[in-house]
Amino acid sequence: MELLNSLLFDYTLRTVALGAATLGIVSGALGSFAVLRRQSLLGDAMSHAALPGVVIAFMLTGSKTPVILLVGAAVAGWLGALLMNGVVRNTRIKEDSALGIILSVFFGFGLMLLTFLQRNPDARQAGLNSFLFGQAATLLISDVIPMAILGTIVLLLVLIFWKEFKLLSFDRDFAASLGYPVAWLDVVLTSLLVLAIVVGLQAVGVVLMSAMVVAPAAAARQWTDRLGVMVFLAALFGAIAGVGGAMISSLGSGLSTGPVVVLVVSGIVLLSLLFAPNRGLVWNWVRQQRDRRKLRLQSVLTNMYYLAEQHDDMAHPHAVTVLQAMNFGQGGVRRSLHVLRERGLVQESSSGFWALTAEGVEEARQLIDSRRAGKGGDR
Amino acid sequence: MTERRFAIEVEDLTLAYQDKPVLWDIDLHVPEGILMAIVGPNGAGKTTLIKTILGLLKPAAGRITIYGKPFVAQRKLVAYVPQRGSVDWDFPTNVLDVVMMGRYGRLGWVKWPGREDRELAMEALRKVGMANFAHRQISQLSGGQQQRTFLARALVQDAQIYFMDEPFQGVDATTERAIIQLLKELRAAGKTVVVVHHDLQTVSEYFDWVTLLNVRRIASGPVSQVFTEENLRLTYGGKVAFLSKTAVSQSTPDTLQPASSGG
Ligand SMILES: Nc1ncnc2c1ncn2[C@@H]1O[C@H](COP(=O)(O)OP(=O)(O)OP(=O)(O)O)[C@@H](O)[C@H]1O
Ligand SMILES: [Mg+2]
Numbered sequence: 001m002e003l004l005n006s007l008l009f010d011y012t013l014r015t016v017a018l019g020a021a022t023l024g025i026v027s028g029a030l031g032s033f034a035v036l037r038r039q040s041l042l043g044d045a046m047s048h049a050a051l052p053g054v055v056i057a058f059m060l061t062g063s064k065t066p067v068i069l070l071v072g073a074a075v076a077g078w079l080g081a082l083l084m085n086g087v088v089r090n091t092r093i094k095e096d097s098a099l100g101i102i103l104s105v106f107f108g109f110g111l112m113l114l115t116f117l118q119r120n121p122d123a124r125q126a127g128l129n130s131f132l133f134g135q136a137a138t139l140l141i142s143d144v145i146p147m148a149i150l151g152t153i154v155l156l157l158v159l160i161f162w163k164e165f166k167l168l169s170f171d172r173d174f175a176a177s178l179g180y181p182v183a184w185l186d187v188v189l190t191s192l193l194v195l196a197i198v199v200g201l202q203a204v205g206v207v208l209m210s211a212m213v214v215a216p217a218a219a220a221r222q223w224t225d226r227l228g229v230m231v232f233l234a235a236l237f238g239a240i241a242g243v244g245g246a247m248i249s250s251l252g253s254g255l256s257t258g259p260v261v262v263l264v265v266s267g268i269v270l271l272s273l274l275f276a277p278n279r280g281l282v283w284n285w286v287r288q289q290r291d292r293r294k295l296r297l298q299s300v301l302t303n304m305y306y307l308a309e310q311h312d313d314m315a316h317p318h319a320v321t322v323l324q325a326m327n328f329g330q331g332g333v334r335r336s337l338h339v340l341r342e343r344g345l346v347q348e349s350s351s352g353f354w355a356l357t358a359e360g361v362e363e364a365r366q367l368i369d370s371r372r373a374g375k376g377g378d379r
Numbered sequence: 380m381t382e383r384r385f386a387i388e389v390e391d392l393t394l395a396y397q398d399k400p401v402l403w404d405i406d407l408h409v410p411e412g413i414l415m416a417i418v419g420p421n422g423a424g425k426t427t428l429i430k431t432i433l434g435l436l437k438p439a440a441g442r443i444t445i446y447g448k449p450f451v452a453q454r455k456l457v458a459y460v461p462q463r464g465s466v467d468w469d470f471p472t473n474v475l476d477v478v479m480m481g482r483y484g485r486l487g488w489v490k491w492p493g494r495e496d497r498e499l500a501m502e503a504l505r506k507v508g509m510a511n512f513a514h515r516q517i518s519q520l521s522g523g524q525q526q527r528t529f530l531a532r533a534l535v536q537d538a539q540i541y542f543m544d545e546p547f548q549g550v551d552a553t554t555e556r557a558i559i560q561l562l563k564e565l566r567a568a569g570k571t572v573v574v575v576h577h578d579l580q581t582v583s584e585y586f587d588w589v590t591l592l593n594v595r596r597i598a599s600g601p602v603s604q605v606f607t608e609e610n611l612r613l614t615y616g617g618k619v620a621f622l623s624k625t626a627v628s629q630s631t632p633d634t635l636q637p638a639s640s641g642g
Contacts, residue, residue, distance in 0.1 A: 036470060092397075160489055167480055171466045174532075177433045177459040178484035179451075225471045225516045 023200035028238025049080030051110025134205030392441030
């Protein structure tokens with residue numbers, strides 16, 4: 001409640017929340033494409049690669065204006081992606097190794113520059129460290145506005161080239177055979193990813209920004225089988241994680257935002273892995289149990305039918321023990337009988353003896369017929 | 380009868396991955412309106428050949444024309460069915476959506492598929508017997524259904540030449556027959572169909588033209604003329620026991636027997 005209050009009336013907090021929401025939406029949406037194209041590692045490499053760009057931009061201009069630093073970050077991240085492409089194309093080094101190389105070389109170089117700056121008695125670089133793990137509290141409205149503009153442009157481009165990006169992500173060769181310049185589209189999509197990462201760097205930091213690229217998309221994938229919904233959900237999850245993380249870290253004194261954001265987004269991923277319908281683990285377990293119970297009911301019912309058939313009397317009662325023997329290894333016969341009785345399909349004629357009702361006979365006959373008709377239909 | 384035009388012409392095509400030549404000095408003249416099989420052992424370069432003709436790979440040398448003009452100018456005349464395993468079938472989309480991708484080439488940039496495209500896609504799905512699966516998630520398709528989805532996608536491209544990379548891979552006998560029926564209908568409509576094929580037994584039954592490939596072009600022409608034991612031996616090396624029955628016998632067919640079956 002207090003949080004909501006400050007969110008509404010505290011100007012600083014509102015700015016921070018706005019920035020965090022923007023970065024969450026943009027990285028979630030672009031991250032969806034990265035995840036589907038199996039480029040999660042690319043996001044990681046590029047966000048790490050941005051660090052030297054930030055530091056060099058500061059060294060060149062002496063300014064700590066985020067916009068300038070982020071231009072440096074974008075250039076460096078983009079250079080990293082380009083270099084990686086070159087390495088993969090022109091050497092025998094595979095993609096994952098190339099990513100590792102680019103990531104460590106750029107990041108290492110960035111750290112080195114940072115340390116170098118720190119040894120100089122120039123206090124102005126103090127804020128740069130926050131680019132490592134992010135400090136959402138440092139966001140000013142003058143930072144958030146360019147972020148929002150950039151983010152809107154990125155999202156608009158995704159919308160305009162939606163069909164092309166979808167085709168590129170699903171079947172690159174086919175897209176090429178239709179005449180789409182896939183290499184060029186690759187560059188555009190990768191550049192948009194770089195921009196999405198840059199938007200979030202100040203608040204989340206280079207080390208953990210890749211989590212904002214991968215995690216919301218991975219969580220969203222759990223809930224849907226449609227690309228549009230996935231991108232939307234990823235943006236939503238990203239926004240939740242961003243705002244949540246920024247709020248918590250701004251309220252606690254001096255907490256870095258990146259780790260908190262990652263904690264929140266991990267929570268979302270965990271919930272999605274467990275509870276998403278169809279794909280979630282819990283859902284699967286429940287469905288399995290339900291299927292098993294249904295099968296057990298059906299098998300008790302049809303067994304009673306077969307037994308009754310042998311007696312030429314459909315109302316002939318059978319001992320539970322006989323049914324248990326027929327359903328050997330499946331257990332739960334007694335419970336199944338009670339469930340069937342609730343549905344009016346069987347009745348207990350005397351203690352321990354059960355018979356089919358008229359409806360039960362009908363139901364069993366239909367079951368057996370549909371099984372004979374053959375495993376027909378799909379599923 | 381009018382003189383036959385060449386749908387596809389390939390001259391002196393050579394392609395290498397790094398320093399390893401995969402296609403060597405290939406010449407190919409494919410007349411219009413035929414059903415052609417490309418056969419050859421694994422790694423022979425069949426997929427590579429198709430991809431090169433489609434402009435997906437850059438050859439080191441050679442010339443490729445479609446109806447006398449470079450591929451780039453004739454793109455709309457060509458449809459492509461990639462090898463089924465080349466995409467991620469867990470991609471979040473449904474069958475109808477995949478089939479509509481075949482319309483993207485005609486739609487061009489930015490424009491979204493409309494009702495007409497949707498109807499064409501449904502029509503194609505009916506042709507391949509998949510109408511009931513239009514809204515099925517692609518991750519829930521069997522191999523044969525995936526194959527048919529790809530086939531429908533190629534059909535909505537409404538092309539003159541169809542390239543298909545192993546459309547029979549992993550499909551059952553019924554589906555295989557349905558597909559071959561479809562290909563024959565395409566041929567009857569004057570289209571040219573090029574199919575990478577692995578089952579040597581059915582070559583003479585299904586196709587009227589065949590290209591035998593193993594890095595080099597071993598032979599290419601009407602099945603009755605070039606699908607010979609001699610050529611098969613050149614293509615597959617020695618291990619082709621069952622061929623004597625399937626190949627068109629030219630000379631004494633009983634000198635060939637090594638044990639294992641290739642392919
Ligand atoms: N991207 C690549 N880089 C390097 N070598 C490759 C690449 N793609 C294919 N090759 C090699 O080129 C050769 C031809 O491959 P191709 O896929 O064209 O064979 P294929 O005839 O289609 O085989 P299959 O019957 O297994 O589909 C193979 O030896 C393969 O190892
Ligand atoms: Mg192949």
